[in-house]
Amino acid sequence: MGALEAERAANDAATLETQSSPEDLGQPSPLRKIISVASIAAGVQFGWALQLSLLTPYVQLLGIPHQWSSYMWLCGPISGMLVQPIVGYHSDRCESRFGRRRPFIATGAVLVAVSVFLIGFAADMGHSFGDKLEDKVRTRAIIIFLTGFWVLDVANNTLQGPCRAFLADLAAGDAKKTRVANACFSFFMAVGNVLGYAAGSYTNLHKMFPFTMTKACDVYCANLKTCFFLSITLLLILTFSSLWYVKDKKWSPPHGEKEKTSSLFFFGEIFGAVRVMKRPMWMLLMVTVINWIAWFPFLLYDTDWMGREVYGGNSDGNEQAKKLYDQGVQAGALGLMFNSILLGFVSLGVESIGRKMGGAKRLWGCVNFILAIGLAMTVLVTHSAEQHRKTAGALAGPSSGIKAGVFSLFTVLGIPLAITYSVPFALASIFSTNSGAGQGLSLGVLNIAICIPQMIVSFSSGPLDAHFGGGNLPSFVVGAIAAAISGVLALTVLPSPPADAPAMSGAMGFH
Numbered sequence: 001m002g003a004l005e006a007e008r009a010a011n012d013a014a015t016l017e018t019q020s021s022p023e024d025l026g027q028p029s030p031l032r033k034i035i036s037v038a039s040i041a042a043g044v045q046f047g048w049a050l051q052l053s054l055l056t057p058y059v060q061l062l063g064i065p066h067q068w069s070s071y072m073w074l075c076g077p078i079s080g081m082l083v084q085p086i087v088g089y090h091s092d093r094c095e096s097r098f099g100r101r102r103p104f105i106a107t108g109a110v111l112v113a114v115s116v117f118l119i120g121f122a123a124d125m126g127h128s129f130g131d132k133l134e135d136k137v138r139t140r141a142i143i144i145f146l147t148g149f150w151v152l153d154v155a156n157n158t159l160q161g162p163c164r165a166f167l168a169d170l171a172a173g174d175a176k177k178t179r180v181a182n183a184c185f186s187f188f189m190a191v192g193n194v195l196g197y198a199a200g201s202y203t204n205l206h207k208m209f210p211f212t213m214t215k216a217c218d219v220y221c222a223n224l225k226t227c228f229f230l231s232i233t234l235l236l237i238l239t240f241s242s243l244w245y246v247k248d249k250k251w252s253p254p255h256g257e258k259e260k261t262s263s264l265f266f267f268g269e270i271f272g273a274v275r276v277m278k279r280p281m282w283m284l285l286m287v288t289v290i291n292w293i294a295w296f297p298f299l300l301y302d303t304d305w306m307g308r309e310v311y312g313g314n315s316d317g318n319e320q321a322k323k324l325y326d327q328g329v330q331a332g333a334l335g336l337m338f339n340s341i342l343l344g345f346v347s348l349g350v351e352s353i354g355r356k357m358g359g360a361k362r363l364w365g366c367v368n369f370i371l372a373i374g375l376a377m378t379v380l381v382t383h384s385a386e387q388h389r390k391t392a393g394a395l396a397g398p399s400s401g402i403k404a405g406v407f408s409l410f411t412v413l414g415i416p417l418a419i420t421y422s423v424p425f426a427l428a429s430i431f432s433t434n435s436g437a438g439q440g441l442s443l444g445v446l447n448i449a450i451c452i453p454q455m456i457v458s459f460s461s462g463p464l465d466a467h468f469g470g471g472n473l474p475s476f477v478v479g480a481i482a483a484a485i486s487g488v489l490a491l492t493v494l495p496s497p498p499a500d501a502p503a504m505s506g507a508m509g510f511h
Contacts, residue, residue, distance in 0.1 A: 027172055028170065028171055028172045028174045028177045029170035029171075029172070029246075031180070033170060033245070033246045034167060034170050034171070034177070034180070034181045034184055035184055036241075036242045036245050036246050037163065037166050037167055037170065037242050037246050038167060038181065038184035038185040038187070038188050039188050039238050039242060040105065040159070040163050040188070040235075040238050040239050040242055041160075041163070041185045041186075041188040041189045041191075041192060042188040042189070042191040042192040042195070042234065042238060043109075043192060043231070043234045043235030043236070043237075043238040043239060044112075044156060044159060044160055044163075044189075044192065044235065045188070045189040045190075045191075045192025045193050045196065046192040046193075046195050046196045046199075046230070046231040046234055046235065047112060047116065047152070047156070047192075047196070047228070047231045047232075047235065048156070048192070048193075048196070049192060049193045049195070049196025049197050049336065049340070050196050050199070050224070050227050050228060050231060051152075054224055054227070054303070054329070054333070055119075055149075058145075058220070058221070058224055059142070059145065061220065061221070061315065062122070062123065062126075062137075062138050062141050062142050062145060063135070063136050063137030063138050063139075063141075063142060064137075064142060075146070075149050075150045075153045077450075077451035077452065077453075077454035077455040077458065078451075078455070079150065079153040079154045079157055080153070080157050080447050080448070080450065080451040080454075081447075081448050081451045081452075083153075083154050083157040083158060084157040084158075084160075084161040084443075084447040084448075085445065085447070085448065087104055087157065087158050087161050087162060088161050088162070088165065088443055088447075090104075091104045091161070091162045091165060092165075095250070096250070097250060098248065098250075099247065099248020099249060099250055100162075100169075100248060100249070100250075101162040101163070101165055101166040101169065101248050102166075102243045102248045104158055104159070104161075104162040105159055105162050105163055105166070105239060105243060106239065106240070106243060107158055107159075108155050108156065108157075108158035108159025108160070108162075109155075109159055109235055109236055109239040109240070110155075111151060111152075111154065111155030111158060111159075112152060112155040112156065112159065112232065112235055113232045113235075113236065114151060114155075115148045115149070115150075115151035115152035115154075115155055116148070116152065116228040116231065116232055117148070117228075118144055118145070118147055118148025118151065119145055119148040119149060119152065119224075119228065120212075120224060120225040120228045120229075121144075121225070122141045122142075122144040122145035122148065123138065123141045123214075123216045123217045123221055124214055124216050124217055125140070125141070125144050126138050126139075126140035126141025126142070126143075126144055126216070127141070127214075127215065127216035131216070133215065133216060141216075157447070159239075161443055161447060163185075164182070164185065164425055164443050165443055166246075166248065167181040167182065167184075167185060168181070168429045168443075169248075169249070170246070171429070175430050175497065176351070178426050178429045178430060179350070179351055179354075179360070179422075179423075179426040180351060181426075182421075182422045182423075182425045182426040182429070183347050183348070183350040183351060183422050183426075184347075185421070185422070185425075186343070186347040186350070186418055186421040186422035187344050187347035187348055189343075189347075189421055190340045190341070190343040190344030190347055190414075190418065191340075191344060192234075193336065193337070193339070193340030193343065194337050194340040194341055194344065195230075195234070196227070196231065197333045197334065197336040197337035197339075197340060198333075198334075198337050199226075199227045199230060199231075201330045201331070201333035201334040201337060202223075203219070203223065203330060204223075205223050205226045205227065206219060206222035206223045206225070206226045208226055209222075209225070209226050209229060212225040212226055212229075220326060278431070279495065280427075280431045280494075280495040280497075281428070281431045283489075283493050283494045283495060284424065284427050284428060284431060284446070284494060285445070285446065285449040286489065286493075287364075287424075287486050287489045287490050287493075287494055288424050288446065288449040288450060289449050289450075289452055289453055290453075290482050290485050290486040290489065291368060291420065291424075291453075291482070291483070291486040291490075292449075292450050292453035292454065293453040293456060293457065293478070293479065293482040294368070294371055294372070294375065294479040294480070294481075294482035294483035294486060295371070295417075295420065295453075295479070295483075296453055296454050296457040296458075296479070297375075297457055297472070297475035297476050297478065297479040298375060298378075298413070298476060298479060300457065300458075301472045301475065302332055302335075302336065302410070303328070303329045303332030303333060303336070304329070304332075304472060305332070305378065305382075305472040305473075305476070306328040306329060306331055306332035306335070306406070307324075307325040307326070307327075307328030307329045307332065308325065308328070308472070309381075309382040309385060309386075309472060309473065310328055310331075310381060310382065310385045310398050310402065310406055311324050311325065311327055311328030311331070311385075311397050311398060312324060312385065312386075312389050312394060312395070312396075312397065312398075313325025313326070313327065313328050320395055321395070324395055324397060327397065331403070331406075332410075334407070335406060335407050335409075335410030335411070336410060338407055338410055338411040338414070339410045339411055339413055339414040339417065340414060341411075341414070342411050342412070342414030342415060342418075343414035343415075343417050343418040343421070344418075346414065346415050346418035346419070347418045347421070347422060350363075350418065350419065350422050350423070354423075359496050359497075360423045360426065360427060360496075360497060361423075361427075361490055361491070361494045361495070361496050361497070362490075362491060363419060363423065364419050364420075364423045364424070364490045364494075365486075365487045365488070365489075365490030365491035365494070366487065366491075367415055367416035367419045367420075367487075368416060368483050368484070368486045368487030368490060369483070369484065369487045370412065370413070370415055370416050371413065371416040371479075371480075371483040371487075372480045372481075372483035372484040372487065373480075374409055374412060374413045374416075375476050375477070375479045375480035375483060376477070376480040377409055378409070378472075378473065378476045379473055379476070379477065381402065381405055381406055381409065382473055384402055384405075385398050385402055388402060416483075424446065425443065425446065426497075427497055428443060428446045429443070430497045431497065457475065460475075
């Protein structure tokens with residue numbers, strides 16, 4: 001038995017050496033490792049940027065009417081409410097030799113590649129299965145597209161939740177490092193946005209891959225395919241290089257816990273986590289819900305607003321109207337690229353800006369008023385564009401002054417978006433350290449608070465906009481009101497986090 005025990009001890013030491021570095025043992029990891037893991041966000045957000053800027057117009061080209069396209073976005077919140085808490089729960093308890101988070105992150109990256117293939121080739125596959133090119137509604141292509149879209153949302157939730165939890169693990173309970181980690185994640189999201197929106201705004205990108213243009217797939221569709229090919233490549237390179245470089249500590253449950261938790265359904269754990277949540281976390285969830293009711297109308301329909309209200313185009317109109325609509329969509333993607341550039345710079349300064357403004361909650365509250373003003377300004381921009389078309393002609397497009405105003409609006413909204421991508425997640429990691437739940441589960445609960453507003457917006461924006469004439473302004477106005485409310489609540493009812501918190505391995509999910 002002595003030789004057997006010695007061999008087992010040697011194996012355990014070897015495993016510890018390969019799976020853990022000194023900083024894994026309850027100490028914050030070096031910044032270089034946090035940056036490496038955070039860089040995965042660039043690959044994830046590249047794909048998200050393409051979704052937000054190009055997919056709503058794309059599905060209308062496949063035949064889904066504008067007033068129904070909002071229901072397509074229900075895929076995201078439904079899968080987010082189910083998938084991310086499930087993945088978070090199991091990633092907190094995964095006993096794989098590769099660690100707790102890495103298997104889920106790698107699986108999510110592979111699923112993204114599969115889903116993007118289905119989305120990009122939906123028109124081609126639908127045509128090969130019987131869709132006729134002259135049909136206004138391509139039923140088979142829509143089914144394939146929606147299947148890929150669902151898989152993409154599942155994949156993104158499988159990847160992104162554990163990635164943020166991995167960052168919290170690497171921060172090891174240190175409040176300042178947690179904020180820095182989430183700021184890095186926000187910065188790389190901005191990098192991915194810049195790449196995605198730049199690709200979406202370039203009309204000749206399909207020439208890189210000439211085979212993407214087919215009988216069933218026009219120039220717009222071919223550009224979308226090419227963008228997705230580039231996003232897959234970036235995501236896989238960043239993901240697997242980061243997972244190779246940063247080791248994830250293998251988790252082992254305390255004696256007897258495995259038998260206790262293996263028979264419990266994961267939603268029982270979620271309800272348990274909700275029951276023991278303290279007031280700071282509840283206030284954070286409430287502000288998050290209202291804040292995302294403000295954001296989602298703009299994030300989902302910004303390029304459609306550019307194509308319809310600002311440029312005066314119509315995806316269902318004649319060739320001139322469609323061309324004008326496409327120009328507006330591409331201009332919207334360019335505006336979102338400017339937005340993301342400022343987002344990246346602001347993300348790098350979140351920590352110092354927060355200190356100068358008196359804390360994270362005050363920073364979040366103040367920038368929500370910038371969001372409210374920005375969304376309200378869309379009414380003025382739309383009115384100006386309509387007045388210009390009355391004098392210059394219906395197909396004249398916006399004037400240079402209107403374009404400058406729109407691009408300025410898109411750019412300035414990068415400030416509150418940078419804070420939204422960073423501060424709430426950092427606060428959730430800090431507030432949940434005493435809740436008894438792992439980081440994956442805690443961030444999964446926060447994700448539910450983001451999914452609920454998306455469902456509300458997806459259900460309500462289509463009928464609301466249709467009732468007021470089919471434009472996007474009614475949803476934008478509701479968003480402006482919600483932004484102002486969330487700003488007031490963040491300043492008044494949201495507790496301030498501690499300036500620094502001790503490193504607590506148990507709070508980070510290690511046992």
